[in-house]
Amino acid sequence: MNALTTIDFNQHVIVRLPSKNYKIVELKPNTSVSLGKFGAFEVNDIIGYPFGLTFEIYYDGEEVSSDENRDSKPKNKIPIGKVRLLSQEIKDVNNDKDDGQSEPPLSIKEKSVSLELSSIDSSATNQNLVNMGSKAQELTVEEIEKMKQESLSSKEIIDKIIKSHKSFHNKTVYSQEKYVNRKKQKFAKYFTVEYLSSSNLLQFLIDKGDIQRVLDMSQESMGMLLNLANIQSEGNYLCMDETGGLLVYFLLERMFGGDNESKSKGKVIVIHENEHANLDLLKFANYSEKFIKEHVHTISLLDFFEPPTLQEIQSRFTPLPKEEARALKGGKKNSYYRKLRWYNTQLQILELTGEFLYDGLVMATTLHLPTLVPKLAEKIHGSRPIVCYGQFKETLLELAHTLYSDLRFLAPSILETRCRPYQSIRGKLHPLMTMKGGGGYLMWCHRVIPAPEPVSENATAADSSEKLAEHGAKKQKI
Amino acid sequence: MSTNCFSGYKDLIKEGDLTLIWVSRDNIKPVRMHSEEVFNTRYGSFPHKDIIGKPYGSQIAIRTKGSNKFAFVHVLQPTPELWTLSLPHRTQIVYTPDSSYIMQRLNCSPHSRVIEAGTGSGSFSHAFARSVGHLFSFEFHHIRYEQALEEFKEHGLIDDNVTITHRDVCQGGFLIKKGDTTSYEFGNNETAASLNANVVFLDLPAPWDAIPHLDSVIAVDEKVGLCCFSPCIEQVDKTLDVLEKYGWTDVEMVEIQGRQYESRRQMVRSLNDALERLRDIKRHKLQGVERRKRMFNNTIDSNDEKVGKRNEDGVPLTEKAKFNPFGKGSRIKEGDSNYKWKEVTKVEAEIKSHTSYLTFAFKVVNRSRDDEKVNEILRSMEK
Ligand SMILES: C[S@@+](CC[C@H](N)C(=O)[O-])C[C@H]1O[C@@H](n2cnc3c(N)ncnc32)[C@H](O)[C@@H]1O
Numbered sequence: 001m002n003a004l005t006t007i008d009f010n011q012h013v014i015v016r017l018p019s020k021n022y023k024i025v026e027l028k029p030n031t032s033v034s035l036g037k038f039g040a041f042e043v044n045d046i047i048g049y050p051f052g053l054t055f056e057i058y059y060d061g062e063e064v065s066s067d068e069n070r071d072s073k074p075k076n077k078i079p080i081g082k083v084r085l086l087s088q089e090i091k092d093v094n095n096d097k098d099d100g101q102s103e104p105p106l107s108i109k110e111k112s113v114s115l116e117l118s119s120i121d122s123s124a125t126n127q128n129l130v131n132m133g134s135k136a137q138e139l140t141v142e143e144i145e146k147m148k149q150e151s152l153s154s155k156e157i158i159d160k161i162i163k164s165h166k167s168f169h170n171k172t173v174y175s176q177e178k179y180v181n182r183k184k185q186k187f188a189k190y191f192t193v194e195y196l197s198s199s200n201l202l203q204f205l206i207d208k209g210d211i212q213r214v215l216d217m218s219q220e221s222m223g224m225l226l227n228l229a230n231i232q233s234e235g236n237y238l239c240m241d242e243t244g245g246l247l248v249y250f251l252l253e254r255m256f257g258g259d260n261e262s263k264s265k266g267k268v269i270v271i272h273e274n275e276h277a278n279l280d281l282l283k284f285a286n287y288s289e290k291f292i293k294e295h296v297h298t299i300s301l302l303d304f305f306e307p308p309t310l311q312e313i314q315s316r317f318t319p320l321p322k323e324e325a326r327a328l329k330g331g332k333k334n335s336y337y338r339k340l341r342w343y344n345t346q347l348q349i350l351e352l353t354g355e356f357l358y359d360g361l362v363m364a365t366t367l368h369l370p371t372l373v374p375k376l377a378e379k380i381h382g383s384r385p386i387v388c389y390g391q392f393k394e395t396l397l398e399l400a401h402t403l404y405s406d407l408r409f410l411a412p413s414i415l416e417t418r419c420r421p422y423q424s425i426r427g428k429l430h431p432l433m434t435m436k437g438g439g440g441y442l443m444w445c446h447r448v449i450p451a452p453e454p455v456s457e458n459a460t461a462a463d464s465s466e467k468l469a470e471h472g473a474k475k476q477k478i
Numbered sequence: 479m480s481t482n483c484f485s486g487y488k489d490l491i492k493e494g495d496l497t498l499i500w501v502s503r504d505n506i507k508p509v510r511m512h513s514e515e516v517f518n519t520r521y522g523s524f525p526h527k528d529i530i531g532k533p534y535g536s537q538i539a540i541r542t543k544g545s546n547k548f549a550f551v552h553v554l555q556p557t558p559e560l561w562t563l564s565l566p567h568r569t570q571i572v573y574t575p576d577s578s579y580i581m582q583r584l585n586c587s588p589h590s591r592v593i594e595a596g597t598g599s600g601s602f603s604h605a606f607a608r609s610v611g612h613l614f615s616f617e618f619h620h621i622r623y624e625q626a627l628e629e630f631k632e633h634g635l636i637d638d639n640v641t642i643t644h645r646d647v648c649q650g651g652f653l654i655k656k657g658d659t660t661s662y663e664f665g666n667n668e669t670a671a672s673l674n675a676n677v678v679f680l681d682l683p684a685p686w687d688a689i690p691h692l693d694s695v696i697a698v699d700e701k702v703g704l705c706c707f708s709p710c711i712e713q714v715d716k717t718l719d720v721l722e723k724y725g726w727t728d729v730e731m732v733e734i735q736g737r738q739y740e741s742r743r744q745m746v747r748s749l750n751d752a753l754e755r756l757r758d759i760k761r762h763k764l765q766g767v768e769r770r771k772r773m774f775n776n777t778i779d780s781n782d783e784k785v786g787k788r789n790e791d792g793v794p795l796t797e798k799a800k801f802n803p804f805g806k807g808s809r810i811k812e813g814d815s816n817y818k819w820k821e822v823t824k825v826e827a828e829i830k831s832h833t834s835y836l837t838f839a840f841k842v843v844n845r846s847r848d849d850e851k852v853n854e855i856l857r858s859m860e861k
Pocket of ligand 1: 569570571572573595596597598599600601602603616617618619622645646647648649681682683684
């Protein structure tokens, strides 16, 4: 099975719930996944379907229902249901973003909800609707809870709720629809299984409230970073990532598309400020350990700027010929291989910090960029992009000024991109009433190689280059 | 080895290479290197032979015409983003804030097989081509098709991962068959190309006429993503209708706002300095009044040190106020190190306040699984 397009065993996937929350789950064979109040399902039941489908959890009475049954299980155990594919219309209902403002036209397109409602009276306007709040609903919270406990299908619950709503018939079709949708989202037991793309992982983290951890990044800023940095499968990129590996996740997805079998040679070299790199989030990536080892290298700032010399390394350890090493026994063998690993890491540091020039520099760190970027840029090849993500414009501004006066950087600019979502329903198109703020900024420039200072009585290189640069400083459109 | 100028990384500038010569931010020129030729600017001419052999990213200096100053350009390896800034416009184009968002949202990677219609000026095509497995681009305007084909060939895209086809996709759909006007090269027994697209981008006036044709060319066993790029909200409305009719779901329309800031400096002018300056002016005024009074009364004491200086007519000179903390009256360059500055950003004078609406939708054609295969896997795992 193709794990990039199909739900497969032993992979991490992201599950979207009716509440629009996300959950990351690992699909272990013969196990079940609990989605809390949205029910639970068997992993085996969803394997083999393509990504992007919505499943409904239903109970046909056999599995659970009885109270004795529940007592024998540990408390709070969610009963495991069966799954079936949900029709598309109900999924679409999800899109019905609650806006509460625009009064919609009455001619609503045929939708499952409207069909359900057709048997119930509705009012042409909401003139007679008195706002009674929760009083209008005769069912008590307890009663509804009880229905949930009884594992009634969401449809059954909603039917009962509608019947118990005193002024339901006074609502317009539109607001009836909205009411039903709201209840649906609350009681529906369905979920959508999606590929764990970089954007989905970011969405998951934002949703979870980890905004600070991801430095307030947005999908649009990351997308723009990848394009401006000209990320390709065969590139070697220097990177600093303070988000626990999210930036590296974005790079890897763009470079290899999650494909373990990729033949591409590109690498991401992660420079870290602590003793060890934090690339926690890569645990969700479906790359093999071998793949990660081949394509992601980590090196501390200290090792990067002050690498050991070959002599230093060799004075501390020299590998034995293979046969001799194999002949070692017990503790000696273990300690030999530990030292060999150390030795190989050191050699790799030499390789990564040697003459080699990288194809791009991408940064998401709160370290002081004006001191950091000019130093790291020594290792960047001419003509290659440098892109720094920053949560705040001001830190990038200081960086841009610093780079502007350094002839090794061409045209540093500060960019911002924001996505404005709309309520996307025919005849009711308008921007959503609220959206997430933030999203950060990008500094983009190219590494260049200044011409050797020409000898001249009348002019200096700096003079006229400034003049040319100034000439076009304004109005670059991207 | 592919001849793609836009993918892969080059070290040295070679004869025959396509380069982008950066004169200034809004003057970036695509230039192919030929040792006999020169690149002309209004500051002077840059012989290609002085450029060839240098590393990419090199700044090239020449003596300017007339004056004995130096002029510079930078020679860069083309990237899709720089190309977007420099390309010859044959149509409206998609800029990086939009294209990068669309690519990210549709999860573009080497795994992507993309349909794009219409090709237009090929701005987006270059960005797609850099990042995806294969791009199938369609253009119905014959001259633009020819121009794009020629350009894509020159850039090495056709030999690599791009197919362009002359087609009205609203009329004729997306199937590429033998005998069509296309850059596609058919295999021996092949009569139609297998597009199997999992990403679709429609930048044409009537996407609703193109959407019904997609079913026969999109991948059936995986989720397919679609983006329609339309400037008018009425177009979005019509598109939504067709999307629903043809089974596209998770529909969402968004708008992207891209902004660019200039890094500038504003002088820090303190209250104390402003007060001190006023005091200084006041002092000098008073002195002037005093002096004039004395002059009028003709009681000038030539020993008065403060009014020692006189002009030729014997009229005493008044000294100008001296305290000038903000350099008033002289032209100060922004950032002059004799003054204190605050770093500030300024948004571009003219911003792109609207490009287009981006309508996204998704579709899974084959919504089933192979139960037998799943059982097989389960059985093999039990062993
Ligand atoms: C705005 S331009 C596309 C610009 C392009 N996305 C870019 O970034 O350069 C739209 C193009 O679509 C073409 N077009 C319009 N309708 C078409 C159709 N039905 N089939 C194919 N191409 C079409 C036009 O000729 C035009 O070149």
